[in-house]
Amino acid sequence: xxxxxxxxxxxxxxxxxxxxxxxxxxxxxxxxxxxxxxxxxxxxxxxxxxxxxxxxxxxxxxxxxxxxxxxxxxxxxxxxxxxxxxxxxxxxxxxxxxxxxxxxxxxxxxxxxxxxxxxxxxxxxxxxxxxxxxxxxxxxxxxxxxxxxxxxxxxxxxxxxxxxxxxxxxxxxxxxxxxxxxxxxxxxxxxxxxxxxxxxxxxxxxxxxxxxxxxxxxxxxxxxxxxxxxxxxxxxxxxxxxxxxxxxxxxxxxxxxxxxxxxxxxxxxxxxxxxxxxxxxxxxxx
Numbered sequence: 001x002x003x004x005x006x007x008x009x010x011x012x013x014x015x016x017x018x019x020x021x022x023x024x025x026x027x028x029x030x031x032x033x034x035x036x037x038x039x040x041x042x043x044x045x046x047x048x049x050x051x052x053x054x055x056x057x058x059x060x061x062x063x064x065x066x067x068x069x070x071x072x073x074x075x076x077x078x079x080x081x082x083x084x085x086x087x088x089x090x091x092x093x094x095x096x097x098x099x100x101x102x103x104x105x106x107x108x109x110x111x112x113x114x115x116x117x118x119x120x121x122x123x124x125x126x127x128x129x130x131x132x133x134x135x136x137x138x139x140x141x142x143x144x145x146x147x148x149x150x151x152x153x154x155x156x157x158x159x160x161x162x163x164x165x166x167x168x169x170x171x172x173x174x175x176x177x178x179x180x181x182x183x184x185x186x187x188x189x190x191x192x193x194x195x196x197x198x199x200x201x202x203x204x205x206x207x208x209x210x211x212x213x214x215x216x217x218x219x220x221x222x223x224x225x226x227x228x229x230x231x232x233x234x235x236x237x238x239x240x241x242x243x244x245x246x247x248x249x250x251x252x253x254x255x256x257x258x259x260x261x262x263x264x265x266x267x268x269x270x271x272x273x274x275x276x277x278x279x280x281x282x283x284x285x286x
Contacts, residue, residue, distance in 0.1 A: 036261070043257070065251075067255045080233055083235070087150065091154055091213075096205050099166070103163075103169075108171065118168070146226075147227075148227050150232075153234070157212075157215075157216055179196065205274075210268055213267055238256070
């Protein structure tokens with residue numbers, strides 16, 4: 001044991017071990033960042049067809065022609081971005097609001113059938129997303145006749161079971177004594193939810209907002225199913241218009257992909273501090 005302790009306490013061994021860990025993490029970071037880097041440098045090339053593209057790690061020419069081609073390609077290029085912003089923002093806000101309400105109800109309120117209802121929600125999480133697409137499409141298009149509308153794009157994702165589960169698990173850790181004190185002070189359930197639960201749940205709500213926005217923004221298959229005009233397409237569906245039967249415009253497509261990635265970067269970096277800070281609950285003033 002003493003020999004092992006002396007060996008691991010050797011400064012040279014620690015230096016070698018730290019160097020190996022650093023190199024491994026650096027390689028992993030480069031492998032993660034490279035697709036984003038390649039997307040950006042490809043968007044800064046000429047808007048030529050796929051057969052004429054020269055692939056290189058370091059671009060020989062930097063131009064914004066592909067971005068100009070992207071916006072000049074269709075009169076709906078700006079509309080694609082607007083549609084994605086409307087759908088993703090609405091879905092994000094509705095999930096944060098409704099999932100937090102449901103999470104509060106399941107974690108702090110006592111009502112008949114609570115356990116059974118929550119168990120049913122958990123079981124529904126096990127159903128693959130692809131299985132529900134056909135009945136959901138029939139419901140939206142044939143029953144409600146909502147094809148090619150914002151409602152068809154938004155309603156299926158207005159609240160998800162995963163977010164309800166996430167909110168419920170987090171809010172269960174909030175001490176019930178705080179809520180009891182608020183009830184004694186005369187607060188209603190909505191006041192407790194709005195003034196106590198939400199401020200203490202900023203971390204999980206930020207995580208929920210980022211994940212929901214990213215998922216809704218990147219969704220391709222469902223918007224492709226329920227939209228039949230270029231005017232209602234989202235940015236992810238709109239990018240497919242740069243692919244034709246015989247060729248693909250790589251530069252403009254990468255330019256559109258770069259533009260579509262910007263809102264996610266902005267949202268993440270504006271809320272990233274909530275990933276790092278802890279939530280202090282149970283603090284009683286004075």
